[in-house]
Amino acid sequence: MKRSIVLLVATAAVVLSLDRGVAQQAPAVLIKATTAAELRTWDGYVTARERSGELQVTRSDRDPSLPSRIVERLQQFHEGVPVWGAQVVRDTTNGVPESMFGDVSPSLSISTTPALSSDEALRVFGAGAVSVLRRPELTVLRLASGEARLAYTSVARTDAGIFRIFIDANTGAELLRYSAIETQSAVGTGRGLLGDQKKLSVTQQAGAYFADDQLRPPDLTTYDMRANFSRFLNLLDGFVPLVPSDVAADDDNTWTDVSAVDGHAHVGWTYDYYFKRHARRGLDNRDRRIVSFINAVTQQAALSQPPDVIGAFVVNAFWCDDCGPGNIGVMYFGNGVPPNVFNVFTGQTVAQLAGSLDVVAHELTHGVTSSSSNLIYMNESGALNEAFSDMMGTSVEFFFQTPGTGRGQADYLIGEDSFRALRPGSVNGIRSMDNPAMFGDPDHYSQRFTGTDDNGGVHINSGIANHAFYLAIEGGTNRTSGLSVVGVGPANREQIEKVFYRAFVFLLPANATFSTARAATIQAARDLYPTNAAVANAVTQAWTAVGVN
Amino acid sequence: MRCIPSALIIAIIVDASVIAQPAAAQTTDRIFVSVDGVYQAGTKDFNDGASFPLYAETATFTTGYHVKPGPAFNIAGSGRVMRQLAVGIAVSRFSRETPIAVSASLPHPFFFNRARSLSADVTGMYREERAVHVQLRVLLPSQSPHFQAAVFGGPSFYTVTQDVLNQVGYTEAYPYDSVTATNGQSSNVSTSKVGFNAGADIAYFFTRQVGVGGTAQYAGTTIELDSAGGDKVDAKVGGFQVGGGLRLRF
Numbered sequence: 030m031k032r033s034i035v036l037l038v039a040t041a042a043v044v045l046s047l048d049r050g051v052a053q054q055a056p057a058v059l060i061k062a063t064t065a066a067e068l069r070t071w072d073g074y075v076t077a078r079e080r081s082g083e084l085q086v087t088r089s090d091r092d093p094s095l096p097s098r099i100v101e102r103l104q105q106f107h108e109g110v111p112v113w114g115a116q117v118v119r120d121t122t123n124g125v126p127e128s129m130f131g132d133v134s135p136s137l138s139i140s141t142t143p144a145l146s147s148d149e150a151l152r153v154f155g156a157g158a159v160s161v162l163r164r165p166e167l168t169v170l171r172l173a174s175g176e177a178r179l180a181y182t183s184v185a186r187t188d189a190g191i192f193r194i195f196i197d198a199n200t201g202a203e204l205l206r207y208s209a210i211e212t213q214s215a216v217g218t219g220r221g222l223l224g225d226q227k228k229l230s231v232t233q234q235a236g237a238y239f240a241d242d243q244l245r246p247p248d249l250t251t252y253d254m255r256a257n258f259s260r261f262l263n264l265l266d267g268f269v270p271l272v273p274s275d276v277a278a279d280d281d282n283t284w285t286d287v288s289a290v291d292g293h294a295h296v297g298w299t300y301d302y303y304f305k306r307h308a309r310r311g312l313d314n315r316d317r318r319i320v321s322f323i324n325a326v327t328q329q330a331a332l333s334q335p336p337d338v339i340g341a342f343v344v345n346a347f348w349c350d351d352c353g354p355g356n357i358g359v360m361y362f363g364n365g366v367p368p369n370v371f372n373v374f375t376g377q378t379v380a381q382l383a384g385s386l387d388v389v390a391h392e393l394t395h396g397v398t399s400s401s402s403n404l405i406y407m408n409e410s411g412a413l414n415e416a417f418s419d420m421m422g423t424s425v426e427f428f429f430q431t432p433g434t435g436r437g438q439a440d441y442l443i444g445e446d447s448f449r450a451l452r453p454g455s456v457n458g459i460r461s462m463d464n465p466a467m468f469g470d471p472d473h474y475s476q477r478f479t480g481t482d483d484n485g486g487v488h489i490n491s492g493i494a495n496h497a498f499y500l501a502i503e504g505g506t507n508r509t510s511g512l513s514v515v516g517v518g519p520a521n522r523e524q525i526e527k528v529f530y531r532a533f534v535f536l537l538p539a540n541a542t543f544s545t546a547r548a549a550t551i552q553a554a555r556d557l558y559p560t561n562a563a564v565a566n567a568v569t570q571a572w573t574a575v576g577v578n
Numbered sequence: 579m580r581c582i583p584s585a586l587i588i589a590i591i592v593d594a595s596v597i598a599q600p601a602a603a604q605t606t607d608r609i610f611v612s613v614d615g616v617y618q619a620g621t622k623d624f625n626d627g628a629s630f631p632l633y634a635e636t637a638t639f640t641t642g643y644h645v646k647p648g649p650a651f652n653i654a655g656s657g658r659v660m661r662q663l664a665v666g667i668a669v670s671r672f673s674r675e676t677p678i679a680v681s682a683s684l685p686h687p688f689f690f691n692r693a694r695s696l697s698a699d700v701t702g703m704y705r706e707e708r709a710v711h712v713q714l715r716v717l718l719p720s721q722s723p724h725f726q727a728a729v730f731g732g733p734s735f736y737t738v739t740q741d742v743l744n745q746v747g748y749t750e751a752y753p754y755d756s757v758t759a760t761n762g763q764s765s766n767v768s769t770s771k772v773g774f775n776a777g778a779d780i781a782y783f784f785t786r787q788v789g790v791g792g793t794a795q796y797a798g799t800t801i802e803l804d805s806a807g808g809d810k811v812d813a814k815v816g817g818f819q820v821g822g823g824l825r826l827r828f
Contacts, residue, residue, distance in 0.1 A: 227690075228686075228689060230687060244754070294688075305753060
């Protein structure tokens with residue numbers, strides 16, 4: 030009698046709840062079959078539901094360790110709607126079950142007609158999220174209480190992280206959410222500024238891809254400001270924390286944002302250069318976190334910005350040692366301006382700065398300097414700081430690119446892939462190491478800038494040391510002094526790179542002068558190549574040629 | 579399978595020529611047994627391979643299985659059913675190590691068109707060929723009771739067990755410019771296939787019932803093994819065998 034009452038009440042509950050798309054369902058059926066008797070029982074159960082279409086094979090795999098076995102994954106559907114997590118896994122040999130495990134819901138009676146459309150559900154998901162990473166999908170959700178609900182599910186990125194979220198398909202009320210972050214390294218692809226296809230080391234999380242390199246030793250992340258300039262400034266100032274939703278992302282791992290592609294790839298390449306050429310582990314030689322920012326200002330929005338914003342955040346890239354939450358030190362790469370816009374003074378247009386490998390390597394090298402010699406960023410030490418970034422930027426180009434004068438080729442121009450001559454008579458790039466005068470910079474110490482602009486000429490006077498580096502490799506004659514240098518030759522550029530790296534990273538004091546740099550590089554040459562006087566001679570002649578004694 | 583009738587035709591043709599020699603001595607024994615050690619000649623190398631997506635490019639690996647020639651064991655028995663015709667059955671077993679040469683091309687995670695190459699030799703992999711040969715034997719007439727010769731042929735039922743490499747194991751570490759081979763995943767596959775056998779046997783009997791003999795035969799077929807790439811790969815089985823051993827007749 031008691032049983033009848035219970036059944037009656039249960040039936041009434043089901044009937045009453047049908048209109049609401051909610052039902053108190055029978056408990057889930059747990060399948061664990063490994064013995065012959067169990068398999069006989071459950072094979073019949075599963076096969077019957079397979080024939081009715083309630084269970085459908087959604088995946089079939091051959092276990093490599095047991096090639097004769099085929100593992101089938103059957104998904105439960107209720108009136109064509111998948112029941113979330115309701116699956117049976119059947120392991121067979123030649124169609125004969127060897128084991129079976131599952132969790133399905135019998136006798137679902139829930140209505141599968143939602144009151145909310147998919148678009149309405151998308152708006153509900155979007156209301157509480159930074160972005161919705163997947164189109165809402167209809168599903169039957171089994172709650173812990175035993176209820177079954179018709180629900181929409183999606184993955185959304187919020188300020189608190191990335192979540193799988195379920196909402197009631199009739200009311201829009203949230204039913205369940207859980208973290209969808211399952212970190213896994215992945216390799217994506219994308220085309221950079223020059224149309225070249227690059228690989229990107231990224232992270233896969235919850236079906237989306239993020240510019241967070243998991244393959245290289247340090248945490249190497251590219252953050253996309255998505256034109257939120259005020260947030261970018263707050264991040265630079267350390268007023269707000271970096272959150273996962275700031276990381277540059279792509280849904281299909283075929284990346285289309287030029288700054289994301291080139292910025293993320295080129296930072297990785299620069300890390301590789303330091304590791305392979307100098308056995309250095311990143312910024313501080315201890316794999317300190319490397320943080321890059323992009324897209325603070327779009328190219329289109331750049332035109333409406335005040336000049337100081339354009340100069341600092343549009344046609345510029347920088348390393349800021351004290352910026353970011355916790356003063357972690359960050360890099361930023363501006364997006365440049367639309368291709369048909371040019372600077373009336375230089376005649377150049379400016380494309381995404383991350384598209385220039387030497388620019389990216391230049392900025393990262395500032396981080397290396399700040400973690401090592403920490404050359405004071407003014408006057409001669411500042412010029413040496415800038416010069417060392419140009420030297421390493423160019424060295425990275427020659428490490429990865431073929432020598433040449435075209436775009437995407439290694440040369441002694443700085444930033445030539447982003448700063449492009451648009452007006453006749455203008456030139457590509459912002460500095461030249463083989464001919465600093467091309468951009469009005471001195472190639473000889475006697476012509477050094479002694480004013481206070483540019484922090485005492487840090488970018489201007491870098492030309493002197495840059496030219497010494499160039500001459501030590503390529504050889505040639507200084508245009509001002511007329512002195513000739515026998516360089517080590519392009520095939521031996523590694524020698525000069527190592528000499529200047531050792532001197533600028535390990536030997537120079539923070540307030541080094543050009544003269545100190547001369548002495549330190551000559552010493553480094555003797556340290557590294559004690560039996561090869563040609564290297565020290567090339568370095569000595571190069572400094573002498575540019576007037577540094 | 580298409581070769582089996584050919585073998586029978588050969589046997590029948592030989593049989594007809596034998597019948598045309600009435601002057602020859604005829605054996606009266608009804609049961610013939612041979613126990614032979616044979617040498618299976620020729621290599622039965624075969625290749626497998628697979629490709630799969632890796633780091634936005636395609637990785638490939640090939641495996642070359644070297645099935646060396648070697649000794650085999652063969653026992654045959656037959657019973658005379660007509661004057662010069664006997665039917666019998668033989669069983670043979672051949673087991674050899676089949677070292678595998680692995681080569682692979684694995685894309686670099688950071689750069690296009692800079693695949694890392696990997697090569698390795700895998701040992702400890704074996705093949706075993708077991709066969710049951712049904713034989714129609716034609717007893718050739720001989721002028722001497724000490725000599726006995728026969729030609730034979732018929733279907734061979736092969737069961738082959740082969741260790742196959744399913745996955746090439748490797749490790750890689752930053753900066754990922756090279757890869758190091760490690761243990762791969764192998765499995766032991768077994769398959770059966772019908773082939774054919776044909777050959778000749780000659781024996782010298784010291785006594786009425788015991789002697790020694792030599793045999794030369796071809797027995798083989800082509801099997802299909804599950805490829806690491808998911809398809810099938812052909813592998814030849816058996817081959818030309820020559821050897822000798824004990825002969826008994828009753």
